[in-house]
Amino acid sequence: MSQLAATLLSAAFLSLGATPIPEPTAVSVVITNLPSNKATLKLYFYNVKENFLVRNHYTLLKHIKPGGSNKVVYPIQLPPGNWAIAVTQDLNENDLVDRNMLGIPTEPFALSNNVKPRFKIPTFEECMFRVSGPTTTVAITMK
Template sequence: MLTASSLACTSVARAGSDNPAATSSITVVVSNLASTKSAVKLYFYNLREKFLKPNGYVFKKVVQPSGQSKITLPVDLPQGEWAVAITQDTNNNDKLDKNFLGIPTEPFAFSNNVRPKLSPPDFNDCKFVVGGTSTVVTITLKE
């Protein structure tokens, strides 16, 4: 199992991501990676109206799987409701490729393993609660 101590990981914070005193540790486990070499990007959201909007995430983490088909990433988050969107950049062009209809052609996933059919998922379908106890968020990447 791959852990944060063995990952090449970067984090990008966004404006409005003040660190209040009440934070909790969560662990995000992403399985079914399409590539053991391509970057996995995790986007963390805490506002419904900004979910999946360009630059609407609070922060993102970029993880190199380093030969593993599964990643385990511990993250400290302010308490409240959160959702995670994940993509894997299999061709390493630093963007999520889409077809002419706007549907991703690279692997993606959402917290709660929400599988959208004809439109992007809603924050309320993907949200999980970060509270006083440790939370494990398990997500299977969809190709």
């Protein structure tokens, strides 16, 4: 949506007494320590607490090819609010997150805030970051 269209739409909502639509914020997701500089990364974006890490309940899914680098910087526009990201790297390119018999991923993964799961599935609050202001940077290190 162009800046003019967004401004006109917000003005129309305000004239009706409605809450204006928040402007998206530039978010830069920086992922380092990639195990493979070729295998596809999947970035799962969540902004609903109850959906966090629930299969097929992410808000956005982005596929990224590292392009020969062990670091990826991915720019995206997100609405302001609380978000969390889960990242997986599909080393065998089978388009799945491979898991062992206990359901633990056997392929590389990471979470925003660099949360390292120990004996339980991490919570949305542990992985959450706030999108606000003109820009937000999220640094994630693959394990």
